[in-house]
Amino acid sequence: MFTKALFPVDLEDIVTAEHALKYLNGILSKGQEIHLLGVLPGFNMPVVASYFPEGAIETAIAAMEHQLTELAELNLADNVHWEVHVAEGAPHREIVKTAKRLDCDLIAIPSHNHSLVEKVLLGSVTAKVVEQASCSVFVMR
Template identity: 35%
Template sequence: MYSKVLLAYDGSESGRRALLECAEINDLLHAEIHLLAVAPIAATLFVAEGFVADVPQEEENERFSEVLKEGLEQLKARGVTAEGHLVTGDAVREISRLAHELKVDLIVIGHTHHSSRLERWWKGSVGASLVEEAPCNILIVVQRPA
């Protein structure tokens, strides 16, 4: 059914739930697992001398490198071997790109329901946007707010 799975992981609570769900279903699938962390492009501020990053890109990349490492360790603790991938950019674009490149059968992502329309609009939805670009099926693991 699914022989190659891409798990997009950001270290959030919904991301952890997706990681655990992926580990559970892999007991049945015995698929090749790829764990992806996408470091966002650092926000910048414009000053008279040019653009200055609010958070240097190196810090964002390092933070997501740690997220990836933690995710790989969690999977390993559950008996799941995974290959890690760290990229920088737009989450939807990078998840879709790597899914195409690896020819995966399934993408697994976490999602948190937002409590208001404004919050949904402001934060957007990787899952909803990914549906339009994904080359395969998507499993969205839902985390409801407390």
Template identity: 35%
Template sequence: MSNTILLPIDLGDPASWEHALPRALHLAEGGVLHIIAVMPNFGMPMVANFFDDAFVTQALHDLGEQLTAWVNTHIPETQEIHPHVVRGRIYDEITAAAKKLNVDVIVMGSSSDNLLGPNAARVARYSECSVFLARG
């Protein structure tokens, strides 16, 4: 088994994790499972100007609470788990987290609209570690 696994999830889309989670738990058995939820940027600077720092801070806090609730529901207590909430481009944040956390493999669901296509392809292309795409 691998020692350190990164599982990116979209809390609003169970397809992003329902097939990937069992595989990530299997690979992380006896090791560490990092779970990352990415809050995307607002896109164009003109749009971002409508959201002040307090709004962004609160949105990240809310996402963190949702991720904690998800972890408490879906992850066995015996598994060492480290949840992370970040903001930015999905694929950039996933590959940066994998590098920073020195993970052995990224396990991603491949049937999610947010992780399918460009994001999964870019993670697989630019990640310095192996990427496991769990198909539904």
């Protein structure tokens, strides 16, 4: 089994995130940790940042941390150890990088049902994570 899992959350699909967290909650045992990760687009790029008012990035990070905390509080049992993290950048890169930084032995990632056109044009975050992760990846549907 695992001791430390990373759970990337797409807050634009909260229903999938809640469903997956409830499933994980049912299989977590004592001593296991779950780290919820939200990823913001790369706002700190100078070209992108110039379009936002000062403090907008910090506000977005705080809002995402609040949403992730609320998600965990509502869907995880009181005895489950969890932490919230927010990163900025390309989602697949930040997921893999955060899993390494936290020394996670599992990435538990919900999979979205994208159309073929979306997969071809945008690629799949889940597929890229599976391809690049150095730990086990559990894909949930």
